[in-house]
Amino acid sequence: MPREATAVTTLDVQGIEIPKLGLGTWQMSGEDCVEAVTDAIELGYRHIDTARAYGNETQVGQGLHDSGRNRDEIFLTTKLWYTELSAVGVHDQVEQSLRDLRTEYIDLLLIHWPNGRVPLAETLAAMVEARDAGRVRHLGVSNFPSALLREALTHAPLICAQVEYHPYLGQPQVFEVALEHELMVTAYSPLAQGAVTRDPALGEIAEAHDRAPAQIALRWLLDQPQVAALPKASTREHRAANIDVFDFELTDEERVRIAGLERGLRTIDPPWAPEWD
Numbered sequence: 001m002p003r004e005a006t007a008v009t010t011l012d013v014q015g016i017e018i019p020k021l022g023l024g025t026w027q028m029s030g031e032d033c034v035e036a037v038t039d040a041i042e043l044g045y046r047h048i049d050t051a052r053a054y055g056n057e058t059q060v061g062q063g064l065h066d067s068g069r070n071r072d073e074i075f076l077t078t079k080l081w082y083t084e085l086s087a088v089g090v091h092d093q094v095e096q097s098l099r100d101l102r103t104e105y106i107d108l109l110l111i112h113w114p115n116g117r118v119p120l121a122e123t124l125a126a127m128v129e130a131r132d133a134g135r136v137r138h139l140g141v142s143n144f145p146s147a148l149l150r151e152a153l154t155h156a157p158l159i160c161a162q163v164e165y166h167p168y169l170g171q172p173q174v175f176e177v178a179l180e181h182e183l184m185v186t187a188y189s190p191l192a193q194g195a196v197t198r199d200p201a202l203g204e205i206a207e208a209h210d211r212a213p214a215q216i217a218l219r220w221l222l223d224q225p226q227v228a229a230l231p232k233a234s235t236r237e238h239r240a241a242n243i244d245v246f247d248f249e250l251t252d253e254e255r256v257r258i259a260g261l262e263r264g265l266r267t268i269d270p271p272w273a274p275e276w277d
């Protein structure tokens with residue numbers, strides 16, 4: 001029986017309700033991507049994360065269309081690639097995303113990576129313009145260390161900081177800014193690209209709850225009030241497991257134990273990455 005959307009809890013950020021669990025689509029392509037999106041929506045996912053750079057917006061758009069759901073039932077995020085962050089670049093990318101996603105609006109538009117060669121004020125002003133024109137509902141940034149996040153907030157109203165976040169990588173400085181400004185922190189690579197599934201401590205906790213380690217890591221993330229998480233799963237089995245995390249409770253001791261796994265492990269660190277916190 002397909003799950004109903006109510007199975008996924010939501011968070012409230014600045015009065016906006018957002019499903020806490022989303023499907024990540026990086027490295028998904030072709031028909032597999034179309035099917036992953038429709039299948040996820042059938043399973044109860046109501047939040048999908050893509051990006052211009054993933055090259056799969058057409059497939060994500062097709063999957064949304066095939067799901068038969070109304071557009072306003074799904075929270076859809078895409079991201080501007082960092083090499084085209086001029087005012088014209090932002091405008092063109094937004095129009096291309098809207099066309100490929102086959103939608104009238106994007107729920108959340110993010111700068112995918114900072115680019116020191118383009119003034120942040122210019123990029124964010126163009127994003128605000130897209131929002132004012134009704135092409136985009138909300139704005140945010142991804143991969144911004146805390147000082148740059150603070151700077152971005154002086155130029156535009158943001159609701160989201162998307163960063164790598166999982167039991168092996170805390171983000172204390174980003175959370176400090178997020179708390180001050182009431183931002184959603186969206187955890188990307190929430191399973192540390194699969195590494196958490198082999199963790200002995202998570203394995204023990206999983207056994208105690210008759211769950212899998214990935215479910216424990218996701219539940220730990222989703223228990224945090226301002227956090228959304230975007231696990232990517234190319235198999236139906238994993239997609240179903242990752243949404244089946246709302247009907248058990250971790251104990252306080254387990255939460256502390258999971259937080260103690262932190263070891264500064266960053267799985268995403270390309271040559272164009274900023275200087276991290």
Ligand SMILES: NC(=O)c1ccc[n+]([C@@H]2O[C@H](COP(=O)([O-])OP(=O)(O)OC[C@H]3O[C@@H](n4cnc5c(N)ncnc54)[C@H](OP(=O)(O)O)[C@@H]3O)[C@@H](O)[C@H]2O)c1
Nearest residue numbers: 024025026188189190191192193214231232233234235238
């Ligand atoms: N803003 C950014 O710069 C940025 C960077 C990276 C990622 N992201 C976003 O975050 C999303 C997720 O990150 P990610 O793709 O790097 O990694 P991830 O979600 O941490 O891990 C994905 C890996 O975990 C496996 N997996 C998923 N569910 C599982 C389960 N229940 N049990 C066992 N294994 C499971 C997947 O296998 P299968 O695929 O075989 O199911 C895949 O190998 C991306 O798709 C993207 O949307 C954003």
